[in-house]
Amino acid sequence: MKGIVFTKFIEMVEEEFSIDTAEEMIGACDLPNGGSYTSVGTYDHRELVALLLQLSKMSGRPVPDLLRAYGNFLFGQFAQLYPGFFDGVTSSLAFAAQIDDVIHVEVLKLYPDAQLPRFQTVSWTADELKLLYRSDRHLGDLAEGLLEACIAHFGEAGSVSLRRENLAELGEPVCFTMTRR
Amino acid sequence: MLHDDPPVTSPVERAMRRAARERQARQEAEALLEKKSLELYHTNEKLRLQAQELEDLVRVRTAALEKAVGTAQAAASAKSDFLAMMSHEIRTPLNGIIGLADLLFLSPLDDEQSAQLGLLIQSSHTLLALINDILDFSKIEAGHLKLEEREFDPALELESTAAMFRPTAAAKGLDLELLLGDLPSAVRGDSHRLRQIVSNILSNAIKFTSAGEVSVRAGGGMEGSGTWRLDLEVQDTGIGIPQASVPHLFEPFSQADSSTTRKFGGTGLGLAICKRLAEAMGGGISVESGPGGSAFHFHVRFDAVASPSSSSPAAAGSGHLASPCQLSILLAEDNAINQTVALSLLGRLGQRTHLAQTGRKAVEMIAAGDYDLVFMDMQMPEMDGIEATKSVRRLDLKKQPRIIALTANAFEADRERCLAAGMDGFISKPFRLEDLRRQVCDTCLKCQAGAGRVAEG
Numbered sequence: 001m002k003g004i005v006f007t008k009f010i011e012m013v014e015e016e017f018s019i020d021t022a023e024e025m026i027g028a029c030d031l032p033n034g035g036s037y038t039s040v041g042t043y044d045h046r047e048l049v050a051l052l053l054q055l056s057k058m059s060g061r062p063v064p065d066l067l068r069a070y071g072n073f074l075f076g077q078f079a080q081l082y083p084g085f086f087d088g089v090t091s092s093l094a095f096a097a098q099i100d101d102v103i104h105v106e107v108l109k110l111y112p113d114a115q116l117p118r119f120q121t122v123s124w125t126a127d128e129l130k131l132l133y134r135s136d137r138h139l140g141d142l143a144e145g146l147l148e149a150c151i152a153h154f155g156e157a158g159s160v161s162l163r164r165e166n167l168a169e170l171g172e173p174v175c176f177t178m179t180r181r
Numbered sequence: 182m183l184h185d186d187p188p189v190t191s192p193v194e195r196a197m198r199r200a201a202r203e204r205q206a207r208q209e210a211e212a213l214l215e216k217k218s219l220e221l222y223h224t225n226e227k228l229r230l231q232a233q234e235l236e237d238l239v240r241v242r243t244a245a246l247e248k249a250v251g252t253a254q255a256a257a258s259a260k261s262d263f264l265a266m267m268s269h270e271i272r273t274p275l276n277g278i279i280g281l282a283d284l285l286f287l288s289p290l291d292d293e294q295s296a297q298l299g300l301l302i303q304s305s306h307t308l309l310a311l312i313n314d315i316l317d318f319s320k321i322e323a324g325h326l327k328l329e330e331r332e333f334d335p336a337l338e339l340e341s342t343a344a345m346f347r348p349t350a351a352a353k354g355l356d357l358e359l360l361l362g363d364l365p366s367a368v369r370g371d372s373h374r375l376r377q378i379v380s381n382i383l384s385n386a387i388k389f390t391s392a393g394e395v396s397v398r399a400g401g402g403m404e405g406s407g408t409w410r411l412d413l414e415v416q417d418t419g420i421g422i423p424q425a426s427v428p429h430l431f432e433p434f435s436q437a438d439s440s441t442t443r444k445f446g447g448t449g450l451g452l453a454i455c456k457r458l459a460e461a462m463g464g465g466i467s468v469e470s471g472p473g474g475s476a477f478h479f480h481v482r483f484d485a486v487a488s489p490s491s492s493s494p495a496a497a498g499s500g501h502l503a504s505p506c507q508l509s510i511l512l513a514e515d516n517a518i519n520q521t522v523a524l525s526l527l528g529r530l531g532q533r534t535h536l537a538q539t540g541r542k543a544v545e546m547i548a549a550g551d552y553d554l555v556f557m558d559m560q561m562p563e564m565d566g567i568e569a570t571k572s573v574r575r576l577d578l579k580k581q582p583r584i585i586a587l588t589a590n591a592f593e594a595d596r597e598r599c600l601a602a603g604m605d606g607f608i609s610k611p612f613r614l615e616d617l618r619r620q621v622c623d624t625c626l627k628c629q630a631g632a633g634r635v636a637e638g
Contacts, residue, residue, distance in 0.1 A: 007206075023195045026202075036205035040213050 001045040001137065002114055005074075006037035009048065012073040013055060025054045042113065045137050064141040071145015072152075079153060092151040092160055093129040093178050097121050117143065127180040132173050140166065140174040147176055156180075261323050268316040272309070276610040279305045280522030283614065287525065306613075314450040318433065320593070321457045327593050328461060329600075332486055333372035335411060336364045339399055341622055342379045345615050350387050355395055357387075362400030368409050370483035373607075374458050378466075379413065381451045382477045386417035390474070393418030401480075409485040410464070415477045422470040430468060431456040455479070506625040508553040510534040513543035513569065514587065515561045519610070523556060523587075526614050530621050540564030544572045552582040554624045556617075557604065559588040559595070567602045574603040583627070585620050587612060 013022040026035035029050045037043065056063045079086065085103055089095045099119040107114055117135035124130070133143045144164055151160045163177040190198075282302045290298060320326060343359045350357040379397070386395045394417075401411040422430065433453040452466075459466045463482035468475060510527060512534050514520050520536060527534045535550070537543035540557075541564045547555065555573075559566040570584050585606040586599040596607050606623075608616045 019199075020195070023190070023198065027190075027198070033205065033209075034202060036202035036209065038206040038210035038213070040210050041206075 001043055001048060002039070002111060003037045003041035003043060004039040006043060006048060006051075007039045008074055008077050009051065009070060010035075010037070011077075012070055016069065016073065017055075017059065021055075021058065025051060025058060028054050028058075067139060067141035068145035068148070071142045071147075072149040073145075074142070075146045075149030075153065090154070092147075092154045092156050093124070093180065095150055095154070096131060096147060096176075096178060097124050097129055119143075122175070129178045131176045131178075133176060134173045140164070143174065143176070147178065151178070257323075261319060264319050265316060268312050271312055272610060275305060275309055275312070276522075276612070277518050279309065279613065280518065280526075284522060284525050287529070314454060318450045318454055321454065321461075325593065326457070326461055327597075328374060329371040329596075330369055330484075331372065331600075332367050332369050334366055335368055335372075335375070335399070335401075335483075336361050336366075337623070337626060338372045338376060339379065339397070339413075341619055341626075342376050343383070343397060344622065345380070345619060346383050346387060349384075350395060353387065353391065355387060355390055355393065357383075358394060358396040360396065360398045362398070364399065364401060364411075365409060365485065367486040368411075368483035369486050370462065370481075374462065375411075375481065378455045378458050378479060378481070379415075381455050382415045382479070385451065386415050386419065386475070386477075390417040390419030393474070403485060404482070407485055408463075409483050410480055411483065412478070412480045416474065417476075418474040421472050422468065422475055424470075427468060427470060431466065506628065508532055508621060508624055508628070509551060510621075511537060511543060511546055511550070511552045511555045511582070513537040513540060513555065513561065513566065514558040515539060516558070519558070519587070523612070523617070526612075526617050527621075529614065530618055532621060540566060540569035543569050544576075547573050547582060548576050548578070551580065553580075553628060554620065555582045555584045556587050556608075556620075557584050559586055559599070566604075567598060570599075570602045570604050583620075583624050 010022055010026070013025060029035070029047075031047055031050070033043075052063050052066055055061075056066055059066070085106075086095070089098070096119065100121070104116045104119075107116060115136065117133060117137070117139070120132040120134070122130040122132050131147075133140060135143075144162070147162055151157055151162060154160075159181055161179050161181060163179065165175045165177075167173050167175055279302070282298060282305060286295075286298055286302065339361065340359065343357060347357055383395065383397065396414075396416050398414045398416070399411065400413075401409060404410050431452050433450055456466050459479050459481055464480040466477065466479040468477050470476070510532050512520065512523050512527070514523060514536070515538055524534055524536065535546060535552075537546050538561075540561045543555070543557065543561075544564070546552075557566040557570060561569070564572070566586055566588075570586075573584065574581065583605040584603070585608055586595075586604050587608055587610060588595055588599075599607050606620060608620065
């Protein structure tokens with residue numbers, strides 16, 4: 001898993017909980033590198049699971065809840081770091097539809113070894129976008145948080161709804177439907 | 182807190198841990214950067230080697246191509262040499278056939294023999310024309326066309342060319358009309374090639390016209406200070422050319438329709454040669470044709486001559502072509518068949534001719550006699566035609582004769598050698614009555630013009 005997922009997660013904990021919480025969370029997990037992450041590195045995704053479980057334990061919030069919150073935070077970070085992806089894009093549906101074909105293509109240029117989740121566009125009309133999410137990491141909750149933040153970013157929280165259906169036992173693939181009211 | 186025993190750490194300790202984590206993360210990032218840099222270097226190196234390999238490959242391929250081009254050029258050159266040599270080899274015996282057939286025609290023959298001999302002569306002339314055309318065309322296509330730069334009188338050239346066709350036209354009951362506009366008395370260029378174009382178009386016009394007339398109109402004008410443009414139109418009242426055939430008319434091996442091949446003969450090269458010659462002489466050729474006949478237009482450009490040199494004849498007016506006058510002619514030729522043919526043909530032109538068997542003998546006779554015209558074979562024992570001509574030109578004579586080379590060699594280089602040695606013209610074997618008559622006529626005209634100048638002065 002790319003290092004940016006870890007560095008941003010720790011940043012989120014620092015900002016939305018506290019620096020002390022972050023320290024405590026890291027200290028309580030037995031991490032191979034002592035919890036030092038660089039965004040250009042690659043790390044075992046089980047370390048993220050350990051951190052999440054620890055944060056859940058510390059905060060009393062369920063893991064899916066934390067992941068959605070992290071998805072919200074991460075989208076805001078991406079918007080700041082890569083404003084180019086938003087050029088000429090005017091709606092959340094249009095943005096979400098280009099994740100696989102545009103954004104992930106660019107990511108792979110920088111990180112050819114990145115294992116990226118798939119956001120496959122199943123159907124796309126003016127008022128509805130159906131996406132199929134697949135990932136080895138089973139982070140459907142994170143994806144949901146990202147899409148929620150995407151809708152909010154375009155000021156469409158009141159006009160676009162997000163529906164999630166888990167199509168299998170383990171939760172994947174997950175079908176997201178964004179509908180404009 | 183949810184933990185039973187929360188870790189007891191001071192803020193300073195936490196800050197230290199945080200700083201240590203950040204440092205470790207930075208060092209890891211730096212190590213990753215170094216690794217990426219190294220990978221990039223290796224990739225670049227690989228690309229450089231690939232580029233090098235490609236360049237080497239291009240060099241090898243280029244060398245192979247150059248070699249192939251060289252081989253192909255050598256093959257083409259060998260083929261063209263072979264063609265030229267074969268044409269030369271075929272011309273020599275053809276010389277004998279045509280000459281003897283012409284002679285045989287003069288002997289008493291019954292009607293059937295005459296008809297058969299007529300066909301024989303016609304066939305051998307067709308064969309000769311074919312060989313000449315093929316050789317000429319292959320030379321032009323190979324880029325070996327060289328144009329002569331000699332002063333000549335365009336009116337005289339056109340008149341003597343038309344004169345060659347008068348008997349054929351008359352035999353078909355056609356009027357052959359030559360209308361000359363205001364032409365300069367001398368221009369500089371290749372009169373031989375001009376004659377070739379006019380002959381080709383005229384012979385087509387006569388061939389495809391069964392009744393009526395063929396007219397040649399010539400005019401021209403100055404273009405700037407140094408160039409004179411000749412415009413020529415040959416109009417006939419013949420069968421015309423189908424519109425669909427017009428665009429292909431000047432392409433090699435094309436004839437208006439393939440059935441014409443059988444009916445009218447011809448190589449299909451004549452007009453292709455004309456077009457290339459006209460273009461080489463800075464001009465072009467075009468045709469208009471309808472059911473009532475065809476009109477060929479062509480123009481060529483010559484260098485203008487400010488004041489004609491004394492060797493060029495004075496302007497010859499229309500209808501100035503006199504019937505052959507009596508000349509004093511010497512034939513320098515060692516081959517018995519050629520002697521018989523040439524003497525007989527010249528006899529038919531009403532000329533009495535002396536004979537020299539060798540080049541040395543020819544020089545002696547010219548030094549002693551007063552000859553107007555000498556036909557000089559190129560290859561003779563003791564002294565060849567070139568040497569003999571050089572010797573004659575060194576003689577202090579009251580009047581230098583015109584010397585015309587007789588040779589089986591059809592190459593431009595031979596022409597140049599003849600002219601460089603001081604010869605005035607060139608007939609390639611097998612020579613024909615028309616060739617000899619043209620030289621006799623030209624010499625007569627020049628003698629008369631020269632006599633006129635003397636009388637005036």
